[in-house]
Amino acid sequence: MATRAFPLADILSVTTGLLLTQRTENRGAALDEIFEYMTGEELAWWQAPRAADACIEAFIAQHPFLTDLKPPMVAKTPIGKATLLLWLTTAQLKHGTTLDVEPLADWVHQNKGQELVDRIELANLA
Structure with a gap:
């Protein structure tokens, strides 16, 4: 399967939940x-x-080291942002600035409208 290179920072934005x-x-x-x-x-x-x-x-299946790549907990201050940037730069120096990834082979397409209705119904059950 063909791969595509994405910036490590973009991939870490997905895996960490932080917009890196x-x-x-x-x-x-x-x-x-x-x-x-x-x-x-x-x-x-x-x-x-x-x-x-x-x-x-x-x-993570394609690049197992991502499992252990966790950003430090920092405050939303200039020092916290600098600490996060230092962590990201260190990760890029160690693992490279880009990673090749293969697309999902098992993605299940769902109708956008129906998926929204399903999410609303699930939220209302909680």
């Missing part, structure tokens, strides 16, 4: 790009959590 991408224009677009490649379809915003869960599993 270093792209300056529309930082959220980095996640959209990964999810579109991995799933093979353009997703609605409410489909992103399901895509993220599937991508995390795939990223």
